[in-house]
Amino acid sequence: MTTPPPQQPAEPAHADRVFRSTMGMAGGALLIALGAFIGGDALVSGEGRTPWLALAALLLLVPLVVAFTFRPAVFANDDRLRIRNPFRTIVLPWSQVADVRAGYSSEVFTQDGKKYQLWAIPVSLRQRKKVARQAARSAAEDPHGQTSATAAVDDKARFAPADQTVADLREQAERCAGLPGAQGEIAVRWAYELLAPSLAGLVLTIVLLATG
Known part of the structure; x- marks a missing residue:
């Protein structure tokens, strides 16, 4: 055997x-x-x-x-988000994260109203516009489309690389915030x-x- x-x-x-x-x-x-x-x-x-x-x-x-x-780097697991910016490292347990957004830059907001930029996830307006144009073109070419081209653009624009990463981190924050290992205080080191x-x-x- x-x-x-x-x-x-x-x-x-x-x-x-x-x-x-x-x-x-x-x-x-x-x-x-x-x-x-x-x-x-x-x-x-x-x-x-x-x-x-x-x-x-x-x-x-x-x-x-x-x-x-x-x-600059961002490290994410089920317990916390660790943000390594040029001169600071911020450790955020998921319970402390209120939202993750991508406007002109990628940012994370804490429960007490603080904001930290994600230098490692730069937002490219050029990529966002490119994806939006592709979505608009696809919507215009779809003879059976059930949504307007504008709605398709708004929906697809989220999937530029930085927007997709931010959406993934936001989903992980919502999913992991209640886990026992995701509790704790914010730590900042220069x-x-x-x-x-x-x-x-x-x-x-x-x-x-x-x-x-």
């Missing part, structure tokens, strides 16, 4: 879904590569105070590029690991310019 192969462990019930902007990360990689090329050349070949100015600029700008391109070197670079730049 052969022994059955061991079963693969099931995926954790609280595994995170991660949302990030691939375009933002690609832009960040390009900016860092460009800064490393220019700044590295100034550090190695520069004369006088040029290497120090290059070092100060890198200290100031690289953390900012990382903050606005690589760092990204000092990025703020400190950037501030040091700013101070060094001011000192170098002031004493030049």
Whole structure:
């Protein structure tokens, strides 16, 4: 009698879904590569105070590029929504979430009236208009359509990428708000690991310019 192969462990019930902007990360990689090329050349070949100015600029700008391109992310599981914005990380148990919306930006509203932006889920008005035009065209071409083209546009516009993601998060908030693990308080942490070197670079730049 052969022994059955061991079963693969099931995926954790609280595994995170991660949302990030691939375009933002690609832009960040390009900016860092460009800064490393220019700044590295100034550090190695520069004369006088040029290497120090290059070092100060890198200290100031690289953390900012990382903050606005690589760092933003949204993590969602059945217990909470974790928002990693450029300089803050906000942990929101679902019981604290009142709504998730996408207007000109993606935002989450808490039960006590606070609002936090979702930097990792940028809204593209161009994509929204594109989907709306496609929906209007489909409605106009449907000879048996039972709804107006305007209604079809309004309905389909929600399914631009950012709008769909926000709709999914809103549905998850409504579904998970009453779960035992989704209770708790809001926690906010500042990204000092990025703020400190950037501030040091700013101070060094001011000192170098002031004493030049």
